[in-house]
Each structure stands twice: as C-alpha cells, then as structure tokens.
Amino acid sequence: MPLHIQTPLLESLALSRAAGTQVWLKLEALQPPGSFKLRGVGLACEHHRQRGAMRFVSSSGGNAGLAVAHAGRSLSVPVVVVVPQTTSARAIELLREADAEVIVHGSSWVEANALAQSMVEASDAFIHPFDDPLLWQGHASMIDEVAAAGLRPDAVVLSVGGGGLMSGVIEGLQRAGWDEVPVLAVETHGAASLQAAMAAGKPVAIEAITSIATSLGAKQVCDQAFALSQRHPVRPVQVSDAAAVRACRRFLDDHRLLVEPACGAALAVVYDALPALADFKRVLVIVCGGATATAEQLARWSAELPG
Known part of the structure; x- marks a missing residue:
C-alpha cells in the first residue's frame, strides 16, 4: 500500500459559477500531512x-x-x-x-x-x-486517479513553486495520453520563477522571493519543469498575494477546507475568472493544500494586503 491516499475528485458548484465554466477539484489538501x-x-x-x-x-x-x-x-x-x-x-x-x-x-x-x-x-x-524523478512519478498518480474516474479535463490549473507538482502532473497527463491538455501554471507576484525561466529561455534565479506564499518560494525552478514548459502546452499566470488570500478565504467558506496562499494562487485564477480560462469548458484544479496556514493568518493577511 502506498503512503498516500486516493483523494476526492469533485465538481465545485461555487467555483463553476464564479468562473462560468465547469470546475473540478482534486483535493490533495486531504492527504494525511496536508498536501500533495x-x-x-x-x-x-x-x-x-x-x-x-x-x-x-x-x-x-x-x-x-x-x-x-x-x-x-x-x-x-x-x-x-x-x-x-x-x-x-x-x-x-x-x-x-x-x-x-x-x-x-x-x-x-x-x-x-x-x-x-x-x-x-x-x-x-x-x-x-521538488527536484527528483521519484517525486514526479509519485505526483503523477493524482492524474492516474482522475483518468480512472473518467474525467478528461480541457485544462489543469495548478500552483508552481520549484516545479515538482507541475512536473508530476505533466508526467501523469502524458501517461494518460493527454499530451495536448494545457497546464495553467500559476505563481504569485514576487515568486514567479517559472515565468522568469520561460521569458529567459532557460532556468534563471529570480533576485528575491517577496511573496507571502512562501511555499512557492523557490528562486529557480527545477530543470525538468522548464524542459516540460518547452514541450508541453504550459501557460504561465500570475496573481497577487491579495488575490491568493482572498481565494483561500472564499474556499474556506465554500468547501470548509483551509489551504495556504500557495494553493490559493491556483484557486484565485478560477474565483476571479481570469482570461486564461476563457478557452476551456471543463477545468481541473489541483487543490495542493498546505498544513501550515491558519485562519488567524488569513485574517491578518487580508487586513494587511492592499486590494
């Protein structure tokens, strides 16, 4: 038996209404230690x-x-x-x-x-x-579960830090034969190392991490994440810290599940119906989780962040 559990896959009416498209959630926040x-x-x-x-x-x-x-x-x-x-x-x-x-x-x-x-x-x-083929192989199992459930998404929305989650999800998409399914790779302003790499044409280290989403705080994505961004349809998206925190609070109300801003970044794309979603009818969001956030922290960030 693997150490991880098979997590729920469910349609979110709240996020579907917000985005104007069908939104499905892979609830990795329910893994025993709190994340994918x-x-x-x-x-x-x-x-x-x-x-x-x-x-x-x-x-x-x-x-x-x-x-x-x-x-x-x-x-x-x-x-x-x-x-x-x-x-x-x-x-x-x-x-x-x-x-x-x-x-x-x-x-x-x-x-x-x-x-x-x-x-x-x-x-x-x-x-x-985040930088190990064994990790990517393990993370790919979440897409195996989605495929086994009979859901084929038009796009996958996920947060990017060092790139381990993205590398695993793309490995899973390829394993399922879904090579053409795009990944919306979401980062917060101040932690956008993947977008910096894609702009430079190679992995580069950003000067500093200034985002509160510290779980996204790798100054440089792993080589595998960059390589996959060059041969798989990957669309980089950035959101603000305020949008990520706002999404966490809305998600707590809608689904009674507390996640950290690194996860809220992906949710913010859907809650705010960003243009990146416009082409898709069925979207899968990886709710990657995060055990270290607290309701008190979210309230404090909400009060401190502009917008």
Missing part, C-alpha cells in the same frame, strides 16, 4: 528504505518536510529537516509534532538545502522537496 507532497515523497522514502536507508534528511519550509516526517513515522525511519529562518513557527511546531528533528539555518531555502545536503551520510537518504 506525500505522493512523491512517500514513493521516494519507500524506495530508499528498501535500499537500506537508516535516516531521511530533507530541506523544506513546510509541506515537503511534513511529508518526509509522515513517511519517516510510517516507515520507522528517523527524519531530519533543515528549514530556513523564514519558516513559520507553526510549520516548525508541526514538524516537531511529527517527530522530525528540526534545524533552522539560513535566510532562504537555498542555504537550508546546502546544509541538509552536507549532512547526508552513507546510510542516509536525501529527500529533495
């Missing part, structure tokens, strides 16, 4: 455990680390997660509650990741948060 990350991380951890790994080491500001911690508990393997100083107290608390050893280091994920990789010993396995 468990699909790929679970597969990677099982793979390395079978090959004798005695400890999992990872770097993450939240969701990937929580997935590694969950997998470690399930497989009885100790876990160390290195997080940057920008990581919220809530995320650190959740990691420790899941029995992970947490090390806070560096001003960004890049620095935390460098330390994590330097800690890996011969009997350890390093679990990357």
Whole structure:
C-alpha cells in the first residue's frame, strides 16, 4: 500500500459559477500531512528504505518536510529537516509534532538545502522537496486517479513553486495520453520563477522571493519543469498575494477546507475568472493544500494586503 491516499475528485458548484465554466477539484489538501507532497515523497522514502536507508534528511519550509516526517513515522525511519529562518513557527511546531528533528539555518531555502545536503551520510537518504524523478512519478498518480474516474479535463490549473507538482502532473497527463491538455501554471507576484525561466529561455534565479506564499518560494525552478514548459502546452499566470488570500478565504467558506496562499494562487485564477480560462469548458484544479496556514493568518493577511 502506498503512503498516500486516493483523494476526492469533485465538481465545485461555487467555483463553476464564479468562473462560468465547469470546475473540478482534486483535493490533495486531504492527504494525511496536508498536501500533495506525500505522493512523491512517500514513493521516494519507500524506495530508499528498501535500499537500506537508516535516516531521511530533507530541506523544506513546510509541506515537503511534513511529508518526509509522515513517511519517516510510517516507515520507522528517523527524519531530519533543515528549514530556513523564514519558516513559520507553526510549520516548525508541526514538524516537531511529527517527530522530525528540526534545524533552522539560513535566510532562504537555498542555504537550508546546502546544509541538509552536507549532512547526508552513507546510510542516509536525501529527500529533495521538488527536484527528483521519484517525486514526479509519485505526483503523477493524482492524474492516474482522475483518468480512472473518467474525467478528461480541457485544462489543469495548478500552483508552481520549484516545479515538482507541475512536473508530476505533466508526467501523469502524458501517461494518460493527454499530451495536448494545457497546464495553467500559476505563481504569485514576487515568486514567479517559472515565468522568469520561460521569458529567459532557460532556468534563471529570480533576485528575491517577496511573496507571502512562501511555499512557492523557490528562486529557480527545477530543470525538468522548464524542459516540460518547452514541450508541453504550459501557460504561465500570475496573481497577487491579495488575490491568493482572498481565494483561500472564499474556499474556506465554500468547501470548509483551509489551504495556504500557495494553493490559493491556483484557486484565485478560477474565483476571479481570469482570461486564461476563457478557452476551456471543463477545468481541473489541483487543490495542493498546505498544513501550515491558519485562519488567524488569513485574517491578518487580508487586513494587511492592499486590494
């Protein structure tokens, strides 16, 4: 049995009305640690455990680390997660509650990741948060489930950080024979590393992450995400932090499910009926989740952000 669960796929009347098109939701926020990350991380951890790994080491500001911690508990393997100083107290608390050893280091994920990789010993396995073929293979299973349910979308809307989710979804689309189904790759202003790469014609590092959607805070997307953007129909979309937070609050009212702004970015495209949706009659939204957001945070962001 895999470590992840098969998540619900449901039509959202609220989002369908808002967008003027049929909207289906893949509710990855309901995975045990709160996000889609468990699909790929679970597969990677099982793979390395079978090959004798005695400890999992990872770097993450939240969701990937929580997935590694969950997998470690399930497989009885100790876990160390290195997080940057920008990581919220809530995320650190959740990691420790899941029995992970947490090390806070560096001003960004890049620095935390460098330390994590330097800690890996011969009997350890390093679990990357987004750049690993095992992760993409695992994440692709959500599209396997959509295909098995008989739903063929005209487009898939998802949020992009480091590009692991997008890489997995496109692998799943290709596995289903849906190579022509476009992906609307959504980023917030201040975390748009995929759009920067597509504009430059190669992966490039953006100067800084200024978005509150810290789960999208990879300064540079993985090479695989960029490569796929060149051979699969990928349409980059940007939304504001305010729009992402507003979408989170509306989604909480409509579906009684709390997600973080990184997930709200994808939902904002639908709630705000952006022109990017105009060509599609049936849209699938990956509700990627995020366990570290709280209702109190959403209320505070709503009060602080313009618009």
